[in-house]
Amino acid sequence: MGGHNLDERARAADRRTRAGIMRTGSNLPAVGEYNQTLVLDHIRRSPEGLSRVELSARTGLSAQTLSNVTRRLADEGLIVEAGKVISGPGKPRTLLKLAPRSRFAVGVHLDPVVDTIVVVDMAGEVIAHDEIGRPALSTPAGLVDAVGAAVDAIVERAGIPRELVLGVGVAAPGPFDARGGRLLDPPLLPEWHNVNVREDLGAVTGLPVIVEKDVTAAMVGEMWFDRSDALGDAMFLYYGAGVGVGLAIAGAPVRGRTGNAGGIAHVIVDPDGPPCACGARGCLGVSIEPRVLLAEAGYAPAAAGDTRPDLDRLVRDAREGEEGPAAVLRRAGERIARALVVTNNLIDVDEVVLGGPVWERLAEVLGDVVAERVAVDAASTATREIVVRRSRVGADVAAVGAACLMLDGAFAARPARMMIAL
Numbered sequence: 184m185g186g187h188n189l190d191e192r193a194r195a196a197d198r199r200t201r202a203g204i205m206r207t208g209s210n211l212p213a214v215g216e217y218n219q220t221l222v223l224d225h226i227r228r229s230p231e232g233l234s235r236v237e238l239s240a241r242t243g244l245s246a247q248t249l250s251n252v253t254r255r256l257a258d259e260g261l262i263v264e265a266g267k268v269i270s271g272p273g274k275p276r277t278l279l280k281l282a283p284r285s286r287f288a289v290g291v292h293l294d295p296v297v298d299t300i301v302v303v304d305m306a307g308e309v310i311a312h313d314e315i316g317r318p319a320l321s322t323p324a325g326l327v328d329a330v331g332a333a334v335d336a337i338v339e340r341a342g343i344p345r346e347l348v349l350g351v352g353v354a355a356p357g358p359f360d361a362r363g364g365r366l367l368d369p370p371l372l373p374e375w376h377n378v379n380v381r382e383d384l385g386a387v388t389g390l391p392v393i394v395e396k397d398v399t400a401a402m403v404g405e406m407w408f409d410r411s412d413a414l415g416d417a418m419f420l421y422y423g424a425g426v427g428v429g430l431a432i433a434g435a436p437v438r439g440r441t442g443n444a445g446g447i448a449h450v451i452v453d454p455d456g457p458p459c460a461c462g463a464r465g466c467l468g469v470s471i472e473p474r475v476l477l478a479e480a481g482y483a484p485a486a487a488g489d490t491r492p493d494l495d496r497l498v499r500d501a502r503e504g505e506e507g508p509a510a511v512l513r514r515a516g517e518r519i520a521r522a523l524v525v526t527n528n529l530i531d532v533d534e535v536v537l538g539g540p541v542w543e544r545l546a547e548v549l550g551d552v553v554a555e556r557v558a559v560d561a562a563s564t565a566t567r568e569i570v571v572r573r574s575r576v577g578a579d580v581a582a583v584g585a586a587c588l589m590l591d592g593a594f595a596a597r598p599a600r601m602m603i604a605l
């Protein structure tokens with residue numbers, strides 16, 4: 184049997200995983216690496232620990248193969264033995280747990296309002312968080328240097344050995360050339376025009392760099408924390424300076440051929456809505472843009488272009504019963520719900536997750552409106568209730584997701600790991 188067949192076997196296992204059928208391994212030596220990531224993934228998802236017997240049952244790996252795999256993982260410091268448990272007759276079983284501080288990843292979110300940077304451990308827990316200062320003179324080299332300096336600073340502040348940092352995941356609004364890691368001409372980040380983030384940031388930091396669209400990174404981040412695997416078919420509505428959806432189908436994030444999937448900004452959600460640059464009226468993007476909502480509420484435009492304080496005021500006013508702000512937010516919720524329903528009609532998901540920095544500010548009021556409207560929207564073709572919930576990761580989900588992508592690429596036995604092989 185040649186290598187090709189073994190590859191085929193690993194791919195078939197991935198397909199089964201994607202289909203949610205089973206997550207099992209192969210006892211053949213040539214797929215050792217796959218087995219290693221698979222076992223690690225099972226251990227990661229069981230914080231209470233797993234015995235080798237349980238691992239064998241879950242992965243289908245033989246006792247001998249498992250023994251080899253777990254020894255290798257322990258040698259690399261990725262797992263530890265954590266006590267024994269007695270269950271039934273026979274000798275007590277040794278529990279294996281993830282060693283969360285064995286490796287780390289940095290996540291960066293390039294955003295029009297504020298760039299954020301995080302360090303996560305192997306469990307995906309954020310151990311350091313910061314905002315990245317923009318250089319006064321925003322040349323591409325200056326921007327890349329600023330991000331590189333922020334990576335150095337946060338790794339140092341987190342007090343972790345640099346050699347344990349797997350790399351830097353970068354989330355950015357599209358469009359970009361995923362294969363080359365180059366931001367093309369993101370309208371929301373004009374100063375990043377044509378910058379090859381993967382190469383340039385890699386050269387500055389000396390670390391591997393992955394670049395991913397922010398909405399997809401957010402979906403990956405949410406999936407990383409989903410121990411139940413409920414996010415097999417799901418979408419993540421990312422509401423920041425722009426809006427888009429991250430998609431997962433059959434357990435795998437959907438990136439599209441060029442990594443730019445998930446653009447729903449021009450889905451028309453309100454034929455009487457504000458005019459859009461595309462020539463239509465009431466496209467989702469322009470209809471829920473923070474500055475548009477604030478104008479609809481009759482607020483004066485923010486002087487510095489930072490809409491955050493005014494968005495907080497909008498929520499406050501709405502909660503205090505002011506009709507104008509309440510109506511603006513209700514309508515925004517209805518617009519978002521319509522876009523979700525139309526998208527769901529297309530791909531048919533189980534779960535809708537809502538998040539992103541603007542969403543987090545407005546969620547208190549918008550959350551209920553969106554959930555209610557999705558359930559009753561006359562355009563919906565869903566045959567069962569769609570679960571609508573808030574992100575478990577929070578406002579930093581794109582940065583955290585980008586970091587998780589790096590963890591994913593290195594260790595997780597999920598199709599998402601394919602992303603590292605761009």
Ligand SMILES: [Zn+2]
Binds near residue numbers: 448461462463466
């Ligand atoms: Zn439009």
